[in-house]
Amino acid sequence: MKPQLNDLVQTPIPTRHGEFILHYYSNTIDDKEHIALVKGDVADKEDVPVRIHSECFTGDVLGSRRCDCGEQLDMAMELIDEADFGVLIYLRQEGRGIGLLKKLQAYNLQDKGMDTVDANIHLGHLADEREYSIAALILVDLDIRSIKLITNNPKKIEGLKKLGINVAGRVPIEVVAHKDNLSYLKTKAKKMAHILFQPTNEQD
Template sequence: MPKSRTLFGRPGETEIIAVDRALAEFRAGRPVLLRDGENLALALSAELADVDIAERLETLAEGNARLVLSAARLRRLGAKGRSETGVLAMPAIDIARVETLALKIDARVDAPVGPANTLDAAALELAGLALVLPAIILVPVAAAQIAGEPLVEVAIAAINGYRAAQVATLAIVGRAPVPLEGAPDTEFVVFRGGEGLRDQVAIIVGKPDLSAAVPVRLHSACLTGDLFGSLKCDCGDQLRETVEWMAQNEGGILLYLDQEGRGNGISNKMRAYKLQSQGWDTYDADEVLGFDLDQRHFDFAAEMLKQLGVTRVTALTNNPLKVGAIKAAGLEVAATQRVLGRPNIHNVRYLASKRDRAGHFIDMDALMARAAPKD
């Protein structure tokens, strides 16, 4: 990412600021101007587009607009075996067609799928950062066409380098003791950065020995399970039982990460839940919406641990993705330990899907035995 300096931005900061502003515009349903060298394009979230904005974009498109869709969504639209982002030509920006291709369950590809370019890929990355559906209306433009328009402009290099840049700025902004039920000797440490405009939290339980392998759990936020006790998942059980176990076993660190719905955001999680209520498997539901198995990133989580003085961990997880991410970030994983929730009629299919489709280390027999009534 090129470095620059302004009055209110240190070298490299101006690129982060540009993406932050682009994210605010994108989530508000306004087009963002993407730049790749001399190539320019307006990117608009398909789910937030309306007839009025479509008509205004139509005046600039000159028949060259396209709909950018993720590989997962294209597979659901009938492009079997698709493994890459693709585009569908839009000679006219028809909102009804956009809604069908981006949102409808029974939609099918209605035109040849073209290859995506660097602007298309960056637009999907922006959608991922903004936690909206991975479907973008993209309109190539010339500088003269949009001269004087109040558009936020961002270079695709800034978008593609945003996550790594955020990790580099991760910093502790507050910490305090917070006694918990069953774990009275607990400290909350708040980090700013890592995933867009969100904060992340490390919960230090007890006094873990930093010279040894520290018990660590990377826990992605789950509003429904953690706070409301949803029976659709095992997240709340894993959260509370991990803290309790750490309190009884010389301490540990739980990272509470703002990555709801496997990184898809709470709105898309509810969309997926609606599909699950209609019979879809958890991963199939996400694919219908355009998401792959898991959109989460854990490089910032590893940086949080490093700033807390952790170099070796015992990973409390069933997810091999988390173990691999910790290792890839340069931390040693001395051991792993399973974290069991409680199965019930609402989540047993979900747990089996995590085992069978995402490779989670889940022993269903052990779980069912745990749920069996005690004599």
């Protein structure tokens, strides 16, 4: 059966980065609710700034300094606001797809000396289990012709291209390294091929 995606609700959401229209999607792939925050008119447009952001409760909600997720979410909304149009897709893929429980267990392993990749593998998972078919369906539903993806992750670009999305360019989204996220950022660069300047300029 062909995967089904349904845009059930659209509602305005005023934020400190301007007003977005929130699209609430249901689907038949993973039975989770995914969200698209849309700013301006994106239908039939090219080079639309798009951030595909995977859920991170600890970073996005609590402001955890162990990762760069919350900062990237904020930066992406600011970039879209500055462009005066764009889309932020919020996927329910906590912990690179392993879920909140396993992510928290991985945190404890990291505190014992493992990096984020080794901790996930130790728990019986891949380093990154995310996939982007739902994001691709959302972009098609929004009738976007091509995107400029806000990311440091080349595999995200490759994944979307394989799903038929026209990725016309990349917009970097790099946060400042500090003592709590330095190891995390180095692992992203060295083991996951994220495009980052060498994160050695640690700040408190």
